[in-house]
């Protein structure tokens with residue numbers, strides 16, 4: 440019998456990126472989640488969010504980080520949930536999280552008030568929420584509880600690049616069972632450079648050895664096996680981040696040509712909260728927030744998700760036809 444084809448990226452992943460010990464357990468959880476929601480007629484989106492960390496030592500003291508607050512992913516997760524999707528939220532540990540992101544700048548102790556019980560001298564009494572500090576808490580808490588009680592959100596955490604790559608592969612394989620009902624929304628900021636496990640020093644690099652020169656390898660582009668091998672029927676959206684607006688659309692088009700997936704959402708670092716371009720092989724749509732939108736606290740993710748859920752509808756219809 441012929442051996443199954445193993446892409447060179449699969450081989451590299453296994454050899455050079457430490458496999459997280461819980462990857463099989465997480466994969467089973469994701470498969471069960473996808474099967475359950477697909478059977479209930481729901482679509483499932485995998486959102487990646489936050490930046491990956493590349494350690495410089497195996498007992499890590501120092502690391503390189505990719506910038507991302509996780510706001511795009513966390514915010515989009517809420518709009519996908521509002522649109523009826525079940526969401527797997529593959530996010531960087533401690534980056535912004537759906538619903539709690541609204542309160543990320545608030546010190547929890549400032550939001551609470553302790554009221555002493557009558558005649559009480561010590562710790563007896565009650566803790567109440569200060570509505571002035573948390574004006575929207577009721578609305579957000581109600582929605583959060585609905586989502587939690589109906590198990591529509593499956594959070595999975597990563598910190599390092601290795602964890603991200605292996606967990607994304609596991610997610611892609613888990614979601615491949617639901618075909619075109621699966622969407623991948625790859626908003627995480629993923630490192631392009633890494634130090635292979637075999638070349639990484641074990642202990643803390645000593646400054647007494649003088650200036651540090653690093654030589655980093657290129658990270659394999661994971662989008663390629665994801666689209667070709669792991670989840671070939673899924674609807675896949677990648678993000679393209681640049682700091683130079685002049686090269687953005689060209690890079691987005693090149694990504695579509697290279698990976699043959701469905702959509703690139705292109706954004707520039709400084710304007711990413713108010714302007715993105717949704718690029719497909721045959722269309723290009725600018726999504727812009729006006730001053731009025733900003734005043735009314737409209738979020739660009741609402742527009743992005745609305746655009747993409749419509750495109751996903753069409754994709755599913757085409758695949759079925």
Ligand code: PMT
Pocket residue numbers: 489506507508509510511512625626627628629630631658659660661662663676677678679680706708711
């Ligand atoms: O989190 P915020 O602060 O709100 O910011 C949001 C954001 C700017 C991080 C987000 O909108 C965004 O643009 N994310 C993608 C940033 C990025 O890393 O772009 P890239 O050019 O490095 O990668 C492009 C695509 O290739 C990504 O979808 C990535 O999933 C994919 N990729 C990247 C590296 C790699 N080795 N393999 C990949 O497949």
